[in-house]
Amino acid sequence: MKARGPLDPRFVAEVRSRLLEKWNRGHRDLPWRRRRDAYAILVAEVMLQQTRVETVVPYYERFLRAFPNLRALARAPLPRVLAAWSGLGYYRRARMLREAARTILSRHGGRFPETYEEVRALPGVGRYTAGALLSIAFGKPFPVLDGNVARVLSRLLALRGDPRRNADRLWSVAASLVPPRAPGEFNQALMELGALLCAARAPRCPACPLRTGCAARQGGGVVARPAKSRERERPVRQEGAESVNTPPAPPFAPSRSSRFLASLRGSKAANASGQPAPRTVRAKPRGKRRPPAAVPVVDVAVAAIWRGDEYLVARRPLRPGTHLPGCWEFPGGKRRPGESARACLKREVAEELGVEIAVRPEFLRLSHRYEDRIVRLTAHRCRILSGVPRATGGQDEIRWVAVERLGALRFPPANRPILERLLAFRRSRSAGS
DNA sequence: TACTCGTGGTT
């Protein structure tokens, strides 16, 4: 192993103060940031593992309402915990979180452990979560290294290679950076920087408090970092191959102050050519063409929104003159030109039912020939993310209906295969368990 | 070490 020298203390001090200053000027108001008790932080950190902040928020609030404290969670039957977790993914996390709560009750008498070894020993608590917990809930200077921090530090120090191989180095850098005071704020500031400014694809370098000390920015390899685990085989252009790595943000005049942090870090920061990189012009991959049809073809997206064993269906108005009056159907509608099925469903369901949904992968695609047109439909399973469905789009009525009773309702012919598929889901599920 | 676990969003 190479003995890399420790970071310059002045560099460390500068990074700390700039990050904390930024944090104190303002940060996102997230529900778990409103409390400091270890239980709430633990729940948040586990939910946040490999899961976006925006996804976690509604689950977090519901979960804490259902299980407001350690005891409530430890005592809760596992199926209830899993139900509250349903839709978040990585369900092992839910089991381990409950197990951790039980461990704290049995092994620590209900008092949250405060040493690294004890916290780390809890089920589902790895190096990251232990560091987050100890720094945020208990104000202890342990580092965190998540995807955000790895990216920020890789860029800040212009590390080469796969961040996974650099993990040791990154952990040690993170450890040198955490300040003894306000380590929790510092760690969150570092992650928030990675989430909001030092983003993977479109970094907002001009707004970054560390920009003048960022080696990648001075070397021009910001978006190229961190390197991917496996370099893609890409046709390499003869000239200007490097230009691919140029940040998409407009080039900035090299600032006078950029020498400040760079000198502390000891970067040699070779001066990049002052020329803006030539833009790569890509041929548009468009050009799909549909064969001329005797009758119009209509693209339709259908949402099978489920809750337990029930699906949400709506009834078309009885008013004569409407197409298929009084027929039941799944929510959805016509796709607009160029609109993805996913976007279409989110839009249609918001309009028709006033709720926000998550669209899961397509489970059925078919076309149905009516007399006057051909309907091509794609069906997705969907879940409600927020809101309570109401008939806001002119339907006669909406209803949650158990799968096996769907058959009793009158559906348009094109929807029949959907019913069959949903019934098949149900059968395979009950047979599987 | 490298794989698996879920789901939603992004490009």
Next chain:
DNA sequence: TAACCAAGAGT
């Protein structure tokens, strides 16, 4: 559209 990515952990 397909691949990649997201406040990782366990095996």
